[in-house]
Amino acid sequence: MVDPVQKHPFPDALGADRSPAPHPLLAPVLGLLGTWAGRGRGGYPTLDAEFTYAQEVTFSHDGRPFLHYEARAWLLDAQDAPLRPSARESGWWRLQPEGHVEALITQPTGIAEILTGRAEGGSVDLATAQVARTPTAKEVSATRRRYTLTDGDTLDFVHDLAAVDRPLQHHLAARLLRTGAN
Numbered sequence: 487m488v489d490p491v492q493k494h495p496f497p498d499a500l501g502a503d504r505s506p507a508p509h510p511l512l513a514p515v516l517g518l519l520g521t522w523a524g525r526g527r528g529g530y531p532t533l534d535a536e537f538t539y540a541q542e543v544t545f546s547h548d549g550r551p552f553l554h555y556e557a558r559a560w561l562l563d564a565q566d567a568p569l570r571p572s573a574r575e576s577g578w579w580r581l582q583p584e585g586h587v588e589a590l591i592t593q594p595t596g597i598a599e600i601l602t603g604r605a606e607g608g609s610v611d612l613a614t615a616q617v618a619r620t621p622t623a624k625e626v627s628a629t630r631r632r633y634t635l636t637d638g639d640t641l642d643f644v645h646d647l648a649a650v651d652r653p654l655q656h657h658l659a660a661r662l663l664r665t666g667a668n
């Protein structure tokens with residue numbers, strides 16, 4: 487017999503003023519904590535046309551010096567109606583002294599990104615140090631992500647991609663609005 491275990495006693499917090507208190511190293515990214523949703527546009531030279539999408543993003547923490555990150559996108563038609571599920575990813579942003587960030591992000595398309603960068607003055611700039619791919623994944627060689635808090639409740643996101651033998655260039659740009667906590 488195995489004794490039943492209680493619900494996880496240390497749930498994640500979605501806001502800086504919630505319990506547990508954020509680790510001091512999270513100071514440069516406290517503004518990201520919470521849930522976000524918004525729309526974006528994307529494209530790539532290999533694609534026939536640009537696309538429009540919507541996305542939900544969550545940043546949370548459990549008192550230790552890392553963020554849990556989760557994002558789910560879906561494509562929109564010309565009337566903004568949902569077309570189909572699109573990219574999703576989750577990962578961990580490990581905060582280091584002076585706003586240095588080490589991030590690990592994985593996608594169900596068989597891509598695992600290790601990124602490094604800085605969080606400073608309400609923006610985070612991350613670029614891949616390594617990309618690992620499962621045997622059947624598309625050839626992705628680098629990405630760069632920039633998140634900018636334009637005010638406390640607006641988060642702009644741009645994503646550049648080097649893939650399928652193309653150099654690093656624009657793939658996505660979105661504006662997300664706060665939907666919960668902080």
Ligand code: HEM
Binds near residue numbers: 532561572597
């Ligand atoms: C909000 C997030 C994202 C959205 C909405 C998105 C959307 C799309 C769409 C619509 C396509 C065209 C193929 C299709 O219809 O599925 C595509 C292609 C692609 N995306 Fe993304 N994407 C996102 C994030 C990413 C990320 C994070 C990566 C890589 C780390 C990535 C890498 C690629 C690659 C490699 C292709 C294929 C290019 C080709 O073979 O021509 N995407 N994306």
